[in-house]
Amino acid sequence: MARNSSLPITIAQVTKTYGKVFALDHVDLHIKSGEFLTLLGPSGSGKTTLLTVLAGFTRPDGGSLKFGDSEMITVPPHKRDVGMVFQNYALFPHMTVAGNVAFPLKLRGVVGAESARRVERALEMVRLGGYGARGVDQLSGGQRQRVALARAMVFEPRIMLMDEPLSALDKQLREHMQIELRQLHEQLGMTTVYVTHDQREALTMSDRIAVINGGRIMQLDTPRAIYERPANRFVAEFIGESTFVPVTVAAGRLMLAGQPLQTAEPLPADGPRLLMLRPERLRLLADSEDPGPGFNLLAATLAATVYQGDSSLLQVALPDGTRLQVRSASIGAAAPTEPGRALRLALAVQDTVLLPPDGAAA
Amino acid sequence: MSWLKQSATDTQITHGARLWLYVVAVLVMVWLVIPTLLVIPMSFSASQYLEFPPREWSVRWYKSYFNSTAWMQATVTSLKAGVLTALLATPLATMAAYGLHVSRLRHANLLLMLLLTPMVVPVILIGIGVFYAYVKLKLVNSMLGLVLAHSMLAIPVVMLVVASALKSFDLDQELVARSLGASRIKAFWMVTLPQIKFSVVTGAVLAFLTSFDEIIVSLFVSGGDNSTLTRNMFNALRDQVDPTIAAISTLIVLATTVLLVITQYVGRGK
Amino acid sequence: MSDLPNALALQRNALWERLGLASLVMPALLLIVITMLLPVCWLFYLSVLSDAGAFSLEHYQRMWEQPSYGRTFLTTFRVSLLTTGICILLGYPLAYFLSELPKRAANLCMVAVLLPLWTSLLVRTYAWLVLLQRRGLINNWGIELGLWDEPLTLVHNLAGTLIGMVHVMLPFLVLPLYASMRAIDRNYLRAAANLGASPLRSFWLVFFPLALPGLSAGVLIVFILCLGFYVTPAVLGGGKVIMVSSRIANDIEIFFNWGAASALGVVLLVLTALLILGTARLTRLGNIMPSGGRP
Numbered sequence: 001m002a003r004n005s006s007l008p009i010t011i012a013q014v015t016k017t018y019g020k021v022f023a024l025d026h027v028d029l030h031i032k033s034g035e036f037l038t039l040l041g042p043s044g045s046g047k048t049t050l051l052t053v054l055a056g057f058t059r060p061d062g063g064s065l066k067f068g069d070s071e072m073i074t075v076p077p078h079k080r081d082v083g084m085v086f087q088n089y090a091l092f093p094h095m096t097v098a099g100n101v102a103f104p105l106k107l108r109g110v111v112g113a114e115s116a117r118r119v120e121r122a123l124e125m126v127r128l129g130g131y132g133a134r135g136v137d138q139l140s141g142g143q144r145q146r147v148a149l150a151r152a153m154v155f156e157p158r159i160m161l162m163d164e165p166l167s168a169l170d171k172q173l174r175e176h177m178q179i180e181l182r183q184l185h186e187q188l189g190m191t192t193v194y195v196t197h198d199q200r201e202a203l204t205m206s207d208r209i210a211v212i213n214g215g216r217i218m219q220l221d222t223p224r225a226i227y228e229r230p231a232n233r234f235v236a237e238f239i240g241e242s243t244f245v246p247v248t249v250a251a252g253r254l255m256l257a258g259q260p261l262q263t264a265e266p267l268p269a270d271g272p273r274l275l276m277l278r279p280e281r282l283r284l285l286a287d288s289e290d291p292g293p294g295f296n297l298l299a300a301t302l303a304a305t306v307y308q309g310d311s312s313l314l315q316v317a318l319p320d321g322t323r324l325q326v327r328s329a330s331i332g333a334a335a336p337t338e339p340g341r342a343l344r345l346a347l348a349v350q351d352t353v354l355l356p357p358d359g360a361a362a
Numbered sequence: 363m364s365w366l367k368q369s370a371t372d373t374q375i376t377h378g379a380r381l382w383l384y385v386v387a388v389l390v391m392v393w394l395v396i397p398t399l400l401v402i403p404m405s406f407s408a409s410q411y412l413e414f415p416p417r418e419w420s421v422r423w424y425k426s427y428f429n430s431t432a433w434m435q436a437t438v439t440s441l442k443a444g445v446l447t448a449l450l451a452t453p454l455a456t457m458a459a460y461g462l463h464v465s466r467l468r469h470a471n472l473l474l475m476l477l478l479t480p481m482v483v484p485v486i487l488i489g490i491g492v493f494y495a496y497v498k499l500k501l502v503n504s505m506l507g508l509v510l511a512h513s514m515l516a517i518p519v520v521m522l523v524v525a526s527a528l529k530s531f532d533l534d535q536e537l538v539a540r541s542l543g544a545s546r547i548k549a550f551w552m553v554t555l556p557q558i559k560f561s562v563v564t565g566a567v568l569a570f571l572t573s574f575d576e577i578i579v580s581l582f583v584s585g586g587d588n589s590t591l592t593r594n595m596f597n598a599l600r601d602q603v604d605p606t607i608a609a610i611s612t613l614i615v616l617a618t619t620v621l622l623v624i625t626q627y628v629g630r631g632k
Numbered sequence: 633m634s635d636l637p638n639a640l641a642l643q644r645n646a647l648w649e650r651l652g653l654a655s656l657v658m659p660a661l662l663l664i665v666i667t668m669l670l671p672v673c674w675l676f677y678l679s680v681l682s683d684a685g686a687f688s689l690e691h692y693q694r695m696w697e698q699p700s701y702g703r704t705f706l707t708t709f710r711v712s713l714l715t716t717g718i719c720i721l722l723g724y725p726l727a728y729f730l731s732e733l734p735k736r737a738a739n740l741c742m743v744a745v746l747l748p749l750w751t752s753l754l755v756r757t758y759a760w761l762v763l764l765q766r767r768g769l770i771n772n773w774g775i776e777l778g779l780w781d782e783p784l785t786l787v788h789n790l791a792g793t794l795i796g797m798v799h800v801m802l803p804f805l806v807l808p809l810y811a812s813m814r815a816i817d818r819n820y821l822r823a824a825a826n827l828g829a830s831p832l833r834s835f836w837l838v839f840f841p842l843a844l845p846g847l848s849a850g851v852l853i854v855f856i857l858c859l860g861f862y863v864t865p866a867v868l869g870g871g872k873v874i875m876v877s878s879r880i881a882n883d884i885e886i887f888f889n890w891g892a893a894s895a896l897g898v899v900l901l902v903l904t905a906l907l908i909l910g911t912a913r914l915t916r917l918g919n920i921m922p923s924g925g926r927p
Binding site for chain 2: 650652653654655656657659660661663664667668669670671672674675678722723725726728729730732741744745747748750751752753754755756757758759760761762763767769772799802803818821822825831834856859860862863866867876877880881884890893894897900901904908
């Protein structure tokens with residue numbers, strides 16, 4: 001399937017209210033042509049609403065939506081030419097697999113041999129070549145998902161929308177499909193907007209992630225930037241594990257439990273901040289190990305250890321009583337377990353991240 | 363009879379203790395079905411006084427039915443009215459059921475109740491009301507008036523059937539179809555309708571039966587050339603017990619049963 | 633919100649969509665409004681019109697004063713209450729029996745309940761006429777078997793009317809009751825037995841209250857249908873059992889007394905409406921109280 005173009009999407013001031021509640025609050029977002037963008041957020045965040053606005057099923061109160069240069073906000077769904085994969089696939093049970101996939105072609109006046117050819121090609125792309133004659137009820141969940149995909153791709157849309165398409169699959173299949181979807185995207189190159197509440201999925205598949213909550217975009221960035229430099233507590237909590245320790249920046253210095261900490265970024269203005277500590281970024285040092293420059297050293301006491309198979313989670317306490325969690329991979333020597341044991345922790349300067357305090361805007 | 367000592371429920375109540383329940387239930391079921399069934403053999407009784415079992419078998423009452431122009435005309439009228447009612451009420455009710463289901467109108471429930479009122483208002487009232495209106499509109503004894511009134515009565519029936527089918531239908535399929543390029547109308551026609559087809563047909567059959575079996579409104583509003591079968595039967599019943607009615611009843615019962623059984627089987631075959 | 637770009641165009645689209653969907657509902661609605669609601673409203677109007685054409689409540693007054701109206705209402709209520717009562721007596725065990733059967737057997741037996749429903753009312757009424765008349769089947773058999781000497785008058789009286797009415801109304805009670813009973817989780821009964829309730833007590837304290845919604849629905853439907861029922865009482869009552877509906881029909885067909893007929897009709901309609909609203913209120917209260925309304 002020769003891909004020749006994809007379209008950028010420009011969302012400006014899109015707002016949708018239900019009574020007094022803002023499902024979408026003056027959302028601005030530019031999605032680059034050919035990009036794989038994930039809308040990530042908890043349920044009720046507005047991510048699905050934004051997707052249905054893109055598809056044309058939800059009519060916003062106002063705003064502008066452009067695919068390329070064309071204003072699309074008042075265009076009905078069947079004229080938008082976007083491919084869409086639903087959470088429950090919504091295959092037509094009264095048609096065969098081939099019938100399902102040929103449906104958009106029939107609507108566009110492509111019939112007969114040409115249609116059959118394109119249908120078979122689409123099925124081959126999702127590794128279901130030859131399945132055309134099967135009935136929908138004869139397929140497994142994963143196969144249905146792929147038919148839904150083939151159906152959405154067969155008419156070569158330049159924008160693809162996916163609403164949690166993998167959430168109904170079991171873990172193994174889901175992870176396999178994540179890779180397959182990503183590969184398809186690279187092969188076909190269309191702009192893809194993907195909705196999920198699973199942060200791991202978002203991190204795996206996306207070029208960029210837009211973290212959404214309360215109808216607003218909390219942060220729009222690459223997966224690495226979102227993970228390592230979250231803009232606020234919500235994003236930091238939603239992605240990965242972390243502990244938040246209230247600290248104070250005073251006289252240009254950052255102190256934690258009486259110790260000064262170095263950061264990679266210049267310190268913000270004086271005032272209260274939150275220090276974000278990811279358990280896997282705190283490294284247990286052996287007794288006389290020196291991590292070298294570029295690391296903050298923390299002294300701590302072990303409170304408890306929980307063995308979790310691939311790693312152990314250690315509950316530790318800093319001298320001033322602050323409680324932290326440290327994740328220690330199960331490699332080499334086993335993690336210490338005696339409560340009260342003195343520990344030395346290393347925190348890379350790059351991983352010493354400050355966030356605005358609770359209640360402040362991003 | 364050891365079966366009687368076995369327990370019928372988890373709580374160890376025996377069949378024997380429940381015997382009275384079984385007897386009562388079976389008797390009631392028999393009582394519900396038998397009278398109608400008895401008419402069938404009795405209609406073949408040669409005597410003026412319908413007997414069971416008939417001492418002498420004869421088809422004279424059937425002959426009397428088929429030879430009578432009055433009865434035949436009434437039958438044709440009823441059949442015509444039934445078909446026309448089905449043709450009018452089914453699309454109207456299907457559209458209404460679909461429209462209410464798909465729209466997120468705040469007043470959808472109110473409109474639904476309004477559309478179901480012909481089922482709630484006592485039919486005698488509807489009968490005289492329609493009669494009065496038709497007198498003014500000169501629609502009495504007309505096929506048009508009859509069909510309009512019957513359609514009004516049939517719409518709630520069809521709506522209930524179609525609405526229940528729509529409730530168990532995954533509307534996401536229409537959304538997908540629209541995302542793939544189908545307008546709302548095309549999506550309904552190509553995706554939804556084929557899947558609720560069985561219910562729509564059932565609704566049509568029920569609309570036909572509603573019209574065909576309708577008595578009270580027809581009593582007031584049909585007459586003369588357009589007198590329905592039910593009207594004629596009712597008047598005959600009140601005057602004297604014409605045994606021809608037994609023959610007609612048998613034919614009606616058989617036709618209705620066959621119609622309903624066919625509809626069920628066609629549906630099950632899907 | 634209208635300061636947002638495209639807000640007006642979007643609002644216009646929303647309006648068009650709503651109009652489009654409304655137009656789907658319109659034809660059916662129009663038909664019902666024109667052929668039913670308007671004529672019934674007309675009847676309301678007629679009921680407050682004197683024979684001379686002026687506004688007057690004389691029809692209602694007459695209803696209040698003349699004892700024959702009182703008798704008619706009494707008969708109607710009596711028949712309706714008796715029919716409903718007998719339906720409960722016969723229908724409750726039947727519904728219970730059906731609800732205990734495995735699904736397939738129950739569906740098969742349901743045919744016995746549903747088929748009469750869809751068989752022409754006239755045919756069913758006629759069948760009873762033939763069975764109950766003086767030279768009808770029941771009398772013939774009774775005399776042949778020596779059970780009685782003289783043919784019993786089983787028709788053109790209250791007994792015949794009741795038999796016919798119960799036969800017609802029973803499915804309307806059994807269906808909602810059965811549905812309600814079927815939905816009761818049998819675990820409740822197991823729990824009751826485990827906690828020490830005898831079969832009778834667990835039926836009365838657990839099963840009966842849980843099946844009450846179905847029973848009330850069925851009773852309401854049957855009672856309302858009985859109030860306004862025409863065909864069966866007219867045929868099997870033979871002019872001796874005069875219910876409101878027969879009165880209305882006679883007023884029109886024989887006396888052309890639109891005022892009287894419509895006044896009666898209005899009363900019937902108001903009664904029906906009150907019953908429906910009253911039951912709706914009661915069942916809502918019943919849902920709030922944990923014991924299903926019974927203290």
